[in-house]
Amino acid sequence: MNDIWEGIVQALQLVYTLNPDLIEISVRSLKVTLSALALSAIIALPLAAVLAVKRFKFRRTIIALLNALMGLPPVVVGLLVYILLSRSGPFGVLDLLYTTTAMVIAQTIIITPLITSIAHQSLRELWSEYHDLLISMNTSHSQRIKTLLWDARRALLTASLAGFGRAIGEVGAIMVVGGNIDNATRVLTTAIALETSKGDFALALALGFVLILIAVVLNLGTHWLSKTESEGRW
Amino acid sequence: MFPLIAENLVVEFKGQRILGPIGLNLSKGDIAVILGPNGSGKTTLLKSLHGIIKIKHGAISWSCPKSESMAKQMFVFQSPVMLRRSVFENLTYPLTLCKTPKAEINRLADEWVSRISLKEVIHIAATRLSRGEKQKLALARALITKPEMLFLDEPTASLDGKTTLEIEKLLQNCAENGTTIMMSTHDIGQAKRLAKNILFLNKGKLESTQPAQTFFREPMSNNASKFIAGDIVE
Numbered sequence: 001m002n003d004i005w006e007g008i009v010q011a012l013q014l015v016y017t018l019n020p021d022l023i024e025i026s027v028r029s030l031k032v033t034l035s036a037l038a039l040s041a042i043i044a045l046p047l048a049a050v051l052a053v054k055r056f057k058f059r060r061t062i063i064a065l066l067n068a069l070m071g072l073p074p075v076v077v078g079l080l081v082y083i084l085l086s087r088s089g090p091f092g093v094l095d096l097l098y099t100t101t102a103m104v105i106a107q108t109i110i111i112t113p114l115i116t117s118i119a120h121q122s123l124r125e126l127w128s129e130y131h132d133l134l135i136s137m138n139t140s141h142s143q144r145i146k147t148l149l150w151d152a153r154r155a156l157l158t159a160s161l162a163g164f165g166r167a168i169g170e171v172g173a174i175m176v177v178g179g180n181i182d183n184a185t186r187v188l189t190t191a192i193a194l195e196t197s198k199g200d201f202a203l204a205l206a207l208g209f210v211l212i213l214i215a216v217v218l219n220l221g222t223h224w225l226s227k228t229e230s231e232g233r234w
Numbered sequence: 235m236f237p238l239i240a241e242n243l244v245v246e247f248k249g250q251r252i253l254g255p256i257g258l259n260l261s262k263g264d265i266a267v268i269l270g271p272n273g274s275g276k277t278t279l280l281k282s283l284h285g286i287i288k289i290k291h292g293a294i295s296w297s298c299p300k301s302e303s304m305a306k307q308m309f310v311f312q313s314p315v316m317l318r319r320s321v322f323e324n325l326t327y328p329l330t331l332c333k334t335p336k337a338e339i340n341r342l343a344d345e346w347v348s349r350i351s352l353k354e355v356i357h358i359a360a361t362r363l364s365r366g367e368k369q370k371l372a373l374a375r376a377l378i379t380k381p382e383m384l385f386l387d388e389p390t391a392s393l394d395g396k397t398t399l400e401i402e403k404l405l406q407n408c409a410e411n412g413t414t415i416m417m418s419t420h421d422i423g424q425a426k427r428l429a430k431n432i433l434f435l436n437k438g439k440l441e442s443t444q445p446a447q448t449f450f451r452e453p454m455s456n457n458a459s460k461f462i463a464g465d466i467v468e
Contacts, residue, residue: 129315135286136309137328151318 004039004228007205014206015213026210032100032174033167036107044112046161048119049145052127063120069113073105080175081106085177090206096177106173109161118162122155123148157226161219168215188214235382236262236414237238237308238283242292242364245275245282253278253438255292259289260416262382265409267425267446268418270435270457276418279435280385281415284309305332307383308376312391316360321352321364324360324371328379346374349404366397367436373395373401384408386417390424422462426450433457436467 014022051063060232083089085105087095126148128187145207171189178185179192188211195204237259244254253275258295260266268276281287283294284307296303308328317324322343329339347353348372355363369389376384386405390398398421405428409415419425425432429446434455442454453459457467 025323084287126318130317132286132309132311133315133317136284136311137331138304139331143331 003111003201004171004188006202007209010202011209011213012188015210022207022210023192024183025186025188025207026214028100028185029168029189029211030214032103032187032195033107035104036111036167037160037164039104039108040112040163041113043108043184044115044120044159044163045149045156046145048116048123049148051120052123052148053141053144064119066113066117066120070117072110072113073172074110074170075172075176077109078106078176080176081109081173097177098185099179100178100185102177103174103185106177107170110170110173112164112165115159115163118159119152122152122159126152126155154226157222161222164218165215207225235295235296235303236384238296238414240283240292240294243279243289244285244291245278246290251290253282254272255354258433258443260414262414263409263412265405265415265428265430266417266433267429267431268416268433268435269332269420269425269461270418273437274435275438277387278438279433280309280387280416280418281335284385299430301381306355306381307385307414308379308381310369310372310376310384310386310389311389312388314365314372316363316368316371319360320357321347321363322356323358325375325378328375332379342378346378350374350400366393369393370397370401370404373404375385377404377413380411381413383416384413384415386415386418386419388418390419390421398424434461 013019023031051059054086081102082097083100085094086092087097096105127144130148131153132145134147141146169189171193174185174187175193178187178190180186180190186194190205192204192207192211195201195207239260240256240258242254243258253307256279269307270276271307272369278287283304284291284336285294285300285304288311317327319327325346326339326343329342343356347356350367350373352363352367352371355367360368363371373386373389373447384405390401390404393401402424405415405417415428426446429449432442432444432446432455433440433450434442434444434457436455436457442458444454449458450462453462460467
């Protein structure tokens with residue numbers, strides 16, 4: 001209990017004094033996670049819409065596979081990315097291992113199936129509502145996809161936030177591919193793991209509280225900006 | 235574009251024939267009303283002529299290529315489908331699909347919201363409208379592009395007399411402006427008020443096609459006589 005109070009006090013101190021290390025780690029965490037989220041959204045949202053609108057061979061298999069991949073173990077993803085990016089791997093020449101880019105790649109792989117599956121669920125429901133109307137208006141596939149993506153934007157935002165939550169709290173994969181190098185690839189979660197292993201629970205807790213704070217503020221901010229749950233919206 | 239000719243039209247669902255074989259010929263300027271008991275195939279006929287439902291056998295032909303004819307026809311459903319957008323965005327959706335200039339979109343939207351008495355609510359979510367208002371909006375959305383052919387599936391079902399009259403006025407007006415109409419209804423009074431020709435369907439078969447006045451005076455089939463008299467058609 002004492003550790004928790006110490007952690008809260010230390011977290012407040014770190015935030016209040018704008019501790020340079022904390023700022024650096026937090027900014028890096030956000031950069032890595034938001035980059036992975038942006039990349040993932042670019043892949044996942046159109047893919048989810050295509051899966052909702054188009055009928056093609058292996059569509060159901062792809063959906064089942066994406067659902068299964070939602071529970072992808074991050075450490076295994078980290079290991080695979082590590083092998084691909086290591087000097088002897090196919091992408092070793094790019095020299096990306098132990099960089100934030102490698103961390104972004106690993107996080108993108110982890111959250112893309114999650115965002116796709118959640119987004120697909122919402123888009124499939126919307127498509128069943130819009131199907132006859134959009135067909136009757138002689139819309140093209142791209143017009144249908146654009147309409148669905150726009151009209152389901154709030155649900156898609158929620159899917160993206162779920163991806164953000166998973167990415168910002170991720171530690172296994174980024175530890176493997178990033179290496180937790182001070183001033184280079186250390187982020188909030190890997191710093192927490194390090195401080196815990198060193199026995200500095202108060203600092204680990206402080207970093208944990210900051211991590212929660214970032215996640216909550218970003219979620220609330222996004223909901224406020226997109227006016228989710230306000231009257232007359234969807 | 236006209237005449238619309240359907241030959242030996244057959245629709246099946248899971249191997250069971252639900253409509254046909256049906257042959258019909260629709261000329262420009264016609265207001266053809268489909269009458270028949272529940273489950274007789276009225277909706278299926280309308281949707282198959284419009285292309286929403288695939289036909290199993292037979293042919294549907296217009297005097298122009300299919301892509302051209304599809305762009306000139308619209309469909310209004312029994313339960314109005316509203317996009318999760320404002321009244322304005324719903325109304326102008328078909329115009330945005332064909333990249334109509336913004337000034338023209340605004341002019342047409344102004345004109346149509348006045349005609350359907352929804353000017354006060356133009357910027358609220360369309361899903362918040364009453365059923366009657368939604369149906370008027372759905373009709374206006376279909377008519378805003380000045381289609382040559384309009385299909386309507388029981389457009390005034392469960393609406394009050396005032397709204398029914400408003401919708402009928404809009405339909406008469408668009409027919410006077412050259413739009414050909416094919417609609418289904420259960421309302422015999424409405425068929426008498428609007429129809430030039432009546433198609434009587436029963437158990438998926440077209441039992442009679444007659445000019446409206448003749449149909450109500452001397453119906454060709456026993457079932458049609460029973461239907462007009464308000465008796466149960468088996």
